[in-house]
Amino acid sequence: MSLAEIRLDDKYRVATGQLYLTGTQALTRLPMLQKQRDAAFGLNTACFISGYRGSPLGNLDKSLWDAKQFLQENHIHFQPGVNEELGATAVWGSQQANLFPGARYDGVFAMWYGKGPGVDRCGDVFKHGNSAGVSPHGGVLLLAGDDHGCKSSTIAHQSEHAFIAASIPVLNPANVQEMLDYGIIGWELSRYSGCWVALKTIAENVDSSAVVDVDPLRVKISLPTDFQLPEDGVHIRWPDPPLAQEKRLNMYKIYAARAFALANNLDQIKLDSPNPRLGIITTGKSYLDVRQALDDLGLDEELCARVGLRVLKIGMSWPLEPVSVHQFAEGLDEILVVEEKRSIIEDQLTGQLYNWPVGKRPRVVGEFDEQGNSLLPNLAELTPAMIARVIAKRLAPIYTSPQIEERLAFLAAKEAALAAPKHDTKRTPHFCSGCPHNSSTQLPEGSRALGGIGCHYMTQWMDRRTDTFTQMGGEGATWIGQAPFTDTKHVFQNLGDGTYFHSGHLALRAAVASGVNITYKILYNDAVAMTGGQPIDGELRIDQLSQQVYAEGVKRIALVSDEPDKYPTRATFAPIVTFHHRRELDAVQRELREIKGTTVILYDQTCATEKRRRRKRGKLADPAKRAFINSAVCEGCGDCSVKSNCLSVLPLETELGRKREIDQNACNKDFSCVEGFCPSFVTVHGGGLRKPEALGAKALFVALPEPRQPDLARPWNILLPGVGGSGVTTVGALLGMAAHLEGKGCTVLDQAGLAQKFGPVISHIRIAAKQDDIYAVRIAAGETDLLLACDLVVAAGEESLAKLNDKIAHAVVNSHEAATAEFTRNPDAQVPGAAMREALLEAVGEGKTHFVDATRLATALLGDTIASNLFMLGYAYQKGLVPVSAEAINKAIELNGVSIPLNQQAFLWGRRAAHDLAAVEQLAKPKTPDAPRCETFDEIVADRMARLTAYQDAAYAQRYLELVTRVRQADNGADQALSRAVARYYFKLLAYKDEYEVARLYSEPAFRQALEAQFEGDYRLHFHL
Structure with missing residues (x-):
């Protein structure tokens, strides 16, 4: 099969045809399409975009910046808002451009974007702007990012009610294609009706990818011919009295929107019957869920027509x-x-049908049934499984079938199985390795802190005595309401520099005005890390920040940094600023909590992830220094994890118990782990990480047989669970592009949110013969064909297990037991790998489940843990479980343009492992293999005697032997648990590590061998003794 010719910038450069786009890229392309439509119809227009980031629209601003060249070519001006309401106010201003002399365009159409809380913030400006209206050749489209499942929010959001309060029409697209189509419709509707128009977006369409048609003239617009607009029109004007605006809005504009919807067939009957009995009305993502539910119940178009089922998509x-x-x-x-969250359509529908004759009026159910019992819950998100149950129940009086009964039975059995989990370990989001918050959120004994919006929100589930939170910009204001009524004298308040710039400075001003005792800890980390590392929407140097808070009247300012000497001149800072190293944070906090009034700590340390990006791009020097732990000296106490709170400090299981090691691939070189003053730590200066050489691979693997690909008689569903930040979503993107290259249909949904911070990430990948074969982008319960599990913990979680059915599922599972965030707090935390493997075997079946330690093999063969995900993909491909060709996957890797050789080699090594795992294991063996673990009591004793002889002498070892021998003689237990425990731990007591023993262990060859296994080149060592 020949592959399509595609370039990476086709998403904005290609004028027409089909492209593979993410939802975010589609929204970036959308204003270009409107500009091109206007030009085709003889209009000289421009576009203005403003708003504020937030999931699922968290990366829209970054995407717009990346497309700057294409925006400029299309006269599109992007100006991020400092916050949502100021961005919306600027959008209002764009509609006023043609009210005054000097306008350079026929009109300016505008796009605002914001998360659900941003919609709430904008209630006032939305009402004013919508009442005022739009220019005739302008128009306003409001992108509202809703998080129905509260996956990355402080509260679940549904924006429709806020828009209804402002009399703003709401369009509800179902997928990426409809975001483009409805976006165009939205601007045209706005121009015709004079209304601002909302476009609802959720993760299912923004965080998904699909093949879409980008023809700018694809959408055909028909203006109503039977609606009478007022003689003076419905558009913005000046002067414009408030009551005239109200009349125009309430008597004409809303009804004009209805007429436009009818003329353009926005509500469509998608399934019909000559003798309809049961009708389903749905909208947006729920429409796709309904179609998936019907498909799962075996109700195709022909059967729906026969049984009397009709479906209307709003x-x-x-x-x-x-x-x-x-x-x-x-x-x-x-x-x-069928609609998610609180009723919108159902409430309007009952009102519209109320006056129908009783004998003609159909019964209406949805959120509740006819008896007032809950039917479709208004909580979180609806799923095809939930909807299928309800459809089957409402359809039962007129139709049922063996397939319906079988589906309901499976759902009941799956629900019962999930109610009795085999383990309770979960992967929770956590700070990145080297994150400033690991240090900045620590508190002195006896103090507590308040949370807020930003990465520091995660401290609520860490041992940081940080409780409660506020909306964005309210940080510290809750203390104003608490302080008069409690004996607590002082609190700390975490506040990010992005939130401060957005609106948090007003809360600080309120704290000063109230006179409460509070210390704001403002993290100045040079990036809005929570949503993708974007810069603050304006200039805010740290010296400017100090001057601002000083002008507000704070009593004391302390600047704390990992590099306090980096400020060449301190004259530009506020006069009361003092400068400190982060090692002094505890003392600084103790001092400031005793000061009455508002004080501020400016914690200056760049975001760790942003540092990593800049180092990779050559924009920031990468220090030639790495931390290393001598496992022979380490006692596994966990103090390094306590000091650093860092996920790059990993458990290392050895013959002498659990020790620690540094994950060199994930480490961001913060070095707070070294602050534990532990003699096992060494810093390596110079040199570099050793790249492995898999000698003999080419001779062993001359050619690999091509596997038979899965049949695409129906969509092939791949569920990809993994860890946020490890490249999981990249695998989904590569598969989506590979499918597009082969002309196949594909959708990819990345469920991430907070999970990108080392929490659970699950990608849903659906590949079909053609795009129209795919309805819902999320895989339904029990519909997974391939579980491509990049992480064992997430794969064995409830969300993944719910998607598995042993009748169809196959699984390729990375068996590596990666530590969870719990390990930073509990040095003995374990990953119950055996229970997790058992759960997966039960859900999939033993003969169809493949376990492979991809992390260990990829690291040994390629030198980087990040390669494990592509290794897994290669393994699954060679097993015949991936319905795209290796050629297409390799081409997609090239188009992605990131670490091309590494990723292609990782994919190849995965294929090799599936073909001949034993040969790959042999090539991955370390040059100096680990000593075999002691299994029997005698082996333990012999090993410890050899160690004690080296520690002191043979007589010392004999002393050990005499005691353990006596214990063994007295131990009547069948498993000799007591004898084994004494053999292990009496040794630890005798082998006390004083200065001499530490020095001896450093002189052992094993230390040098461990260093040489990880590092190469000219390096020197610094011992932290």
Whole structure:
């Protein structure tokens, strides 16, 4: 099969045709399409974009910056808002451009973006702007990012009610293609009706990828011919009295929106029947869930027509257009409304049908049934499984089938199985390795802190005595309400520099005005780390920040940094600023908590992830220094984890118990782990990480047989669970592009949110013969064909197990037991690998489940743990479980343009491992293999005697032998547990590590061998004794 010719910038450069786009890229392309449409119709327009980032729109601003050249070519001006309401106010201003002389364009169409909380913040400006209206050739589109499942938010969000309060029509797209189509419709609707128009977005469309048609003239617009607009029009003007605006909005603009929806067939009957009995009305993502549910129940188009099932897809969920609804409702006994969260359509529908004759009026159910019992819950998110149960129940009086009964039985059995989990270990989000928050959020004994918006939100589930949080910009204000009524004299308040610039400075001003005792710890980390490392939307140097808070009237300012000497001149700072190394943080905090009033700590340390990015791009010097732990000296106490709170300090299981090691691939060189003043730590200066050489690979693997690919008679579903930040989403992106290169249909959904911070990430990849074969982008319960498990913990979690059915599923599982964040707090924390493997075997089946330690093999063969995910993909491919070719995957890796040789080699090594695992294991063996572990009592004793002889002498070892021998003679236990314990721990007591023993262990050849296994080149060592 020949592959399509594709370049990486096709997503914005190609004028028409089909492209593979993420939802974010589609929203970036959207204003270009509108500009091109306007030009085709003879209009000279421009576009203005503003707003504020937040998931699922967290990377839209970054995408717009990346497309700067293409935006400029299309006269699109992007100006991020300092916060959401100021961005919306600027959008309002764009519609006023043609009210005054000097306008250079026929009109300016505008796009605002913001997360659900941002919609809430903008209530006032949305009402004012929508009342004022839009210019005739302008228009306003509001992108609202809702998080129904509260995956990356402080509260679940549904923005429709806020828009309804402002009389703003709401369009509800179902997928990436509809975001483009409805975006164009939104601007055209805005121009016709004079309304601002909302476009609802959720993770299912923004965080997904799909093949879409980008023809700018794809959408055909018909203006209503039977609606009478007022003589003076519905558009913005000046002067414009408030009551005139109200009349225009309430008597014309909303009804004009309804007429536009009818004229353009925004509400469409997708399934029909000549004798309809049961109707389903749905919208957006829920429409795809309904179609998936029907498919799972075996209800195809022909069967739906035969049993009397009709489905209406609503495009504009408010205001609900009545003519289409009435036509749909004719002849129905019942209408089931399927929509997520609080009712929007159902409430409007019951009002519109209320005056129908009783004998003609269909029964309406949805959030509740006819008896008032809960039917479709308004909590979190609906799934195809939940919807399938309800459809089957409402359809039961007129139709059922063996396939429906089988599906319901599977769902019940799966629910019962998940109710009895085999383990309770979960992967929770955590700070990145070297994150400033690992140090900055520590508190002195006896103090507590308040949380807020930003990465420091995660301290709530860490041992940091940080409780409660506020909305963005409210940080510290809750203490104003608490302080008069408690004996607690003082609190600390964490505040990021991005939040401070957005609105947090007002809360600090309020704290000063109230006179409460509070210390703001403002992290100045040079990036908005929570949403992708973007810069602050304006200039804020740290000396400027000090002057600002000083002008607000704070009593004391202390600047704390990992590099306090980096400020060449301190004259530009506020006069009361003192400078400290981060090692002094505890003392500084103790001092400031005793000062009455508001004080500030400016904690200056660059975001660790941003440092890593800049080092890779050559924009920041990479220090030739690395931390290393001599495992022979380490006692496994965990103090290095306590000091650093860092996930790059890993457990190392040895014959002498659990020790520690540094994950050199993940380490961001913060070096706070060294602050434990432990003699096992060494810093390596100079040199570099050793790159492994798999000698003999080419001779062993001359050619690999091509596997038979899965059949695509139906979509092939790949579930990809892994750890956030480890490259999991890259695998999904590569598979999506590979499918597109081969002309296949594909969707990819990345469920991440906070998970990108080392929590659980699950990608849903659906590949089909053609795009129209795919409905829901999320894999339904029990519909996974391949579990490509990059992490054992996430794979064995409830969300992954729910997607598995042993009748169809296969699994390729990375068996490596990667430590969870719990290890930073509990040095004895374990990953219950055996229980997790058992759970997966039970869900998939023994003959179809492949376990391989991809992390160990990829690191040994390629020198980087990040290669393990592509290794897993290669393994699954060679097993015949991936429905795209190796050629397409390798081409997708090239197009991605990141670490091309490493990723292609990782994919190849995975294929080799699937073909001949024994040969790959042999090549991956270390040059100096680890000594075999002691299994029997006698082996333990012989090993410890040899160690004690080296520690002191043979007589000392004999003393050990005499005691353990006496214990063994007295031990009547069948498993000799007591004898084994004495043999292990009496040795530890005797082999006390004083200065002499530490020096001896450093002189052992094993230390030099361990160093040489990890490092090469000219390096020197610094011992932290």
